[in-house]
Amino acid sequence: MGRHLGDFPLEKLRDYRPALENKPRDFEAFWSEQKNDLKNERTKVETELREYPVPSVEVLDIVFTSWDGTPLNGMLVKPKSMAECPVIICFPGYTGSCGLPVDYLKWVSVGFAVYVFDVRGQGSSPDFGNYQNGSRIPGWMLLGIHQPENYYFTNIYRDILMQLKWIRSQDSPIIPTKLGVMGSSQGGGLALSAAGLDGEMDFVMADxxxxxxxERALDVALSGPYMEIVNYFKWNDPQYSTFDQVIRTLGYIDSVHFCESITCQTLMAAGLEDAITPPSTVFAAYNHIQSANKNIEVYPQFTHELNPFHDEKKLEFLSRQLENNPHDTSGIGKQQLFDL
Known part of the structure; x- marks a missing residue:
């Protein structure tokens, strides 16, 4: 059932729940401090309505100025003329952007509004973070790797906390009756971390x-962003003298370390031939999630790729989120919003 690319067989993956040996002892205190530091930060958000050819859909372009002045480009795609409805925050994949409104119409078609922002330094968003070390390896995985408090992904998580605060505020263009997160690859990891860090999500979809x-990804991944770290050691630290320091920094942003705080409904997916995010790393996250209502779909011959079959599963999952929603008086989810 799939070649597994040298990873564990499916029977072992189902039970793979590694001990969190590299979770920093001050993990909770570290993130409590980050939240406290952001408590009084104010965001500047500019929105502009975009002309869009689908008459029942509204698109707003957004520039979200985050905690350090970095302007993050994004958009809101929502059912037209609705002041409140369920909301999904969608996170892009590594090096990706928030894309085009058409990418989100399938979610809007069942009654959801979608927020999506380019991650700092990716897509069309700049990065105003200051880093003291560089690397011979292109990309973002090593930026600030020796300083957990200013690591590249620590700063992204700060951005997410600020975005969540704004989306729940009276300044947001739409009131979320439910709030969930979703994404694939980098977006999937950010969705899991956001859900655990926030603690109040209604649902999570992470592909x-x-x-x-x-710690396992660096051993078994064969391509993709994990290799930036692998090659950092080869070319910058061939005898791994800074390994403990690097792993400690990564421990603060490892999505597995947030999964024990996830108790909401969760849908995940894994491809057994995925050499970029190996199946064992995906199951490690899944098996640490505490939700009593979780499911992982397995695709034996899929690699790290778009999966329309799983999109169908996600539509089913989202439709169930609308059931018994006391705020849903519009009939959305029971009828088609528009014809594609």
Whole structure:
């Protein structure tokens, strides 16, 4: 059932729940401090309505100025003329952007509004973070790797905390009756981390998440962003003298370390031939999630790729989120919003 690319067989994956040996002892205190530091930060958000050819859909372009002045580009795609409805925050994949409104119409078609922002330094968003070390390896995985408090992904998590605060505020263009997160690859890892960090999500959808179970990923991944770290050691630290320091920093942002705080409904997916986010790293995250209502879909011959079959599963999952929603008086989810 699939070649597994040298990873564990499916029977072992189902039970793979590694001990969190690299979770920093001050993990909770570290993130409590980050939240406290952001408590009084104010965001500047500019929105502009975009002309869009689908008459029942509204698209707003957003520039979200985050905690350090970095302007993050994003958009809101929502059912037109609705002041409140369920909301999904969608996180892009590594090096990706928030894309085009058409990418989110399937979610809007069942009654959800979608927020999506380019991650700092990726897509069309700049990065105003200051880093003291560079690397011969291109990309973002090593930026600030020796300083957990200013590591690249620590700063992204700060951005997410600020975005969540704004989305729940009276300044947001739409009131979320339910709030969930979703994403694939980097987006999947950010969705898991956001859900655990926030603690109040209604649902999570995470496909083959990146940023999960670094200690194993560095051993078994064959391509993709994990290799930036692998090659850092080859070319910058061939005898691994800074390994403990690097793993400690990664421990603060490893999505597996947030999964024990996830108690909401969760849908995940794994491809058994995925060499970028190996199946064992995905199951490590899944098996640490505490939700009593969780499911992982397995695709034996899929690699790290778009999966329309799983999109169908996600539509079913989202439709169930609308059931018994006391705020849903519009009939959305019971009828088609528009014809594609």
């Amino acid at each position: 083959w998440p990146f940023l999960a179970h670094f």
